[in-house]
Amino acid sequence: MPKAQETVLEIDLSALTHNYNYLKSKLQSKTKFLAVVKAFAYGNDAAKIARHLQKLDVDYFAVAYTKEGVALRDAGITKPILVLHPLAVSFKTLIDRCLEPNIYSTAILDQFIKTAEAQGQKQYPVHIKFNTGLNRLGFNENDIEAIVSKLKNTSAIKVTSIFSHLAASEDLNELEFTQLQIKKFKNIADTFEAQSGVKPWLHLCNTSGILNYPEAHLDMVRSGIGLYGYGNSDEEDKKLKPVASLKSIISQIHTIEKGQTVGYNRAYTSNKTEKSATIPIGHADGISRIYGNGKGFVYINDQKAPIIGNVCMDMIMVNVTHIDCKEGDEVIIFNSEHKVSALAESAGTISYEILTALSQRIKRIILPQ
Ligand SMILES: *Cc1c(COP(=O)(O)O)cnc(C)c1O
Numbered sequence: 001m002p003k004a005q006e007t008v009l010e011i012d013l014s015a016l017t018h019n020y021n022y023l024k025s026k027l028q029s030k031t032k033f034l035a036v037v038k039a040f041a042y043g044n045d046a047a048k049i050a051r052h053l054q055k056l057d058v059d060y061f062a063v064a065y066t067k068e069g070v071a072l073r074d075a076g077i078t079k080p081i082l083v084l085h086p087l088a089v090s091f092k093t094l095i096d097r098c099l100e101p102n103i104y105s106t107a108i109l110d111q112f113i114k115t116a117e118a119q120g121q122k123q124y125p126v127h128i129k130f131n132t133g134l135n136r137l138g139f140n141e142n143d144i145e146a147i148v149s150k151l152k153n154t155s156a157i158k159v160t161s162i163f164s165h166l167a168a169s170e171d172l173n174e175l176e177f178t179q180l181q182i183k184k185f186k187n188i189a190d191t192f193e194a195q196s197g198v199k200p201w202l203h204l205c206n207t208s209g210i211l212n213y214p215e216a217h218l219d220m221v222r223s224g225i226g227l228y229g230y231g232n233s234d235e236e237d238k239k240l241k242p243v244a245s246l247k248s249i250i251s252q253i254h255t256i257e258k259g260q261t262v263g264y265n266r267a268y269t270s271n272k273t274e275k276s277a278t279i280p281i282g283h284a285d286g287i288s289r290i291y292g293n294g295k296g297f298v299y300i301n302d303q304k305a306p307i308i309g310n311v312c313m314d315m316i317m318v319n320v321t322h323i324d325c326k327e328g329d330e331v332i333i334f335n336s337e338h339k340v341s342a343l344a345e346s347a348g349t350i351s352y353e354i355l356t357a358l359s360q361r362i363k364r365i366i367l368p369q
Contacts, residue, residue, distance in 0.1 A: 003330040004247035007281045009358060011044050012367045013052050015241035019227050020056055022239055026210055031217045034060035036224030038068060038084065043355040044228065044244055045364045047075035054079055062222060066090035069099040082127055085137065091115040095124065100160065104129045104137040109150055116156035125160040130188045132181040134167040141188050148195045162192055163203045170208035170232035182216045208232045230341055230351045237341065244355065245335035250277045250327050262317050263309030267293055274321040279331050282314040286357035290347045297346065299332040300325050
């Protein structure tokens, strides 16, 4: 791999294949695989990631918003796409582009039926979400009767699946709570089937659900972070391969004399003669100010260099006093060896946040080319 000459996010599609196959190996052959590619495929490149997964014959995709689904259709994605958080304002577009809505409330159900009927739809596929403890989106168990009666009054939509979302599948201290969610969901599914007379398929597990709760794989699983190479545990991380590597270069090196300061608000003061390196990545690229002042770090010539002072909009400065380096040298912010999860932890956040925050200003490079 040639060394980076600017800030780039390298996206390794062979790692994506590896992760997909690893996660699939955890499933029974009948269980479908939905790839979650919301938020630019967790900051990577939704079109390229989805096209690769479509070639691997993934069953389904999910995005958060209709706009993201439209972008996938424009990129040639023909597999079904579930929109996890559709808003009524986008229902017409959603139907025009054959996207499938999550129906999570009575208001949304009424509005979707109205739009589907007005468009002359018959049996348009929808997915009904139930709240089993996350308290975010979804119907409650006692809404089933009302849902079923609305469904019986229209032929414009059909329920393809019913689903729910786990609140703490990565946290084994919450085993009991998660098992309760699983039980609750199965009961809801039974009641729904009994009352409606239809048997939609069922799905509940995200990545950590796949890894920790094989009894809950049901008819389909929905994986995001695992596909990108993170399993929310050290043990699973070892079996997955990070898809994204964030690299940059040293733009300039400064000698900082004792008592001089570095960056805005003079937040860092040197107490001896030191050396700083300026790197062309800042909070506008997704490296939040929370990584400043010694929390975040990068690697230069395999040595750790902490961020000193405040993160600027377009730059960070790191301490390289102890590192043999020069202007133009490559900088690793994270890669398969220096994991994004460690960087996220240093600032009290999670890999999901730092990956999805990487702004579109950063050039994406797809490997292998
Ligand atoms: C984002 C999301 C997922 C994917 O979760 P991961 O932990 O990234 O695997 C699955 N289901 C729903 C409803 C989501 O919002």
